Amino acid sequence: MTANPKFRLFDLGINKAFSEKVAEKLGVPLSPVDIRTFADREIYERIVESVRGIDVYVIAPIADPVNENFMKLMIFIDAAKRTSAKSINVIIPYMGYARSDRKTRSREPIVARLIADMLQEQGIKRVMTMDLHTAQVQGFFDIPVDHLIALPAQVDYLEKQGLVGQEVVCVASGPSTLKLVQRLASAINSQWAIIDQDRYSNQPARVTGDVAGKHAIIVADMVDTGLTMMKAASALKKAGAAKIDGLATHGVFSDQASEALQASDLDRLLISDTVAIPEEKQFDKLEVISVAHLFAEALQQVIEQKSLAQVLLPNDEREDQ
Numbered sequence: 001m002t003a004n005p006k007f008r009l010f011d012l013g014i015n016k017a018f019s020e021k022v023a024e025k026l027g028v029p030l031s032p033v034d035i036r037t038f039a040d041r042e043i044y045e046r047i048v049e050s051v052r053g054i055d056v057y058v059i060a061p062i063a064d065p066v067n068e069n070f071m072k073l074m075i076f077i078d079a080a081k082r083t084s085a086k087s088i089n090v091i092i093p094y095m096g097y098a099r100s101d102r103k104t105r106s107r108e109p110i111v112a113r114l115i116a117d118m119l120q121e122q123g124i125k126r127v128m129t130m131d132l133h134t135a136q137v138q139g140f141f142d143i144p145v146d147h148l149i150a151l152p153a154q155v156d157y158l159e160k161q162g163l164v165g166q167e168v169v170c171v172a173s174g175p176s177t178l179k180l181v182q183r184l185a186s187a188i189n190s191q192w193a194i195i196d197q198d199r200y201s202n203q204p205a206r207v208t209g210d211v212a213g214k215h216a217i218i219v220a221d222m223v224d225t226g227l228t229m230m231k232a233a234s235a236l237k238k239a240g241a242a243k244i245d246g247l248a249t250h251g252v253f254s255d256q257a258s259e260a261l262q263a264s265d266l267d268r269l270l271i272s273d274t275v276a277i278p279e280e281k282q283f284d285k286l287e288v289i290s291v292a293h294l295f296a297e298a299l300q301q302v303i304e305q306k307s308l309a310q311v312l313l314p315n316d317e318r319e320d321q
Helices: 016-026 066-082 111-121 135-140 151-160 175-187 227-238 257-262 292-303 315-320
Strands: 007-011 033-037 043-047 055-059 087-092 126-130 145-148 168-172 191-196 206-208 215-223 243-251 268-272 286-289
Touching (some): 111 135, 126 292, 151 268, 151 286, 168 175, 175 215
Antiparallel strands (some): 033 043, 191 206
16 A cells, blocks of 8 residues: 555554554555654654655554653654644544543642643644543644544444343443433433442442343443442442443553453453553453544544544444434
């Protein structure tokens, strides 16, 4: 394959398998970047081929190690800017620091806003991301933000496994995910329930809704330590759920989360591939749902200056539009 004369697609080695899937769907190669790390951990980057007058798209999740990978992205943006790229567009499948979206105590920073400001000050044209911790983070940017959702890929996966209908119940792990749960339940024609729990308390979680004898699917935007997901699974088991799956977009798996999730009451944990999961963090109950095709479709629409509305719908709903 030869490079597309209209744009170049780059990967910074943070989640290369994901970037390769996106490139394959678009039918273009990943353009080379010479990336080195010196002995003192300083990062060197050089764009190998000229991008003068060309639209640049770079895939760079702000994932563990968060600070190092954010610096990789900022250095690449500076390199692209100094080589006179026509525009610089950043694809951030997982945006680290997005949870720091407001002040909850005095003298706290709002780091999500800081990240947005730093990216914009470098002169980028647009951001594409997926399932931000809170959708309001889009408002921290004064440039276009394409906020994709993993729901279409998740619905397709569940439908192929026959997890539809009234014997399935979608469960919100807390009030913040209730709207997402209701939308998922509507898409697969299932029931829904909610978990009442305080993640900072040792008190057991409680289930509101009928889950006895049903296949429960706990929905979250991300799994970090896994504590919220595990407490919800325990509550559902006590309430009589027949099977218990977890479903989330981003698998961060900090500390010993993988071991704890494997030993939990979950039967499976379904995670997307927005974050690269190293071999040492993988476990038997983990299954991956790829969302690379959604990013490829969205990028194609952006490049062709078309609407992204269809990308946000499951396959069966697209046919009805």
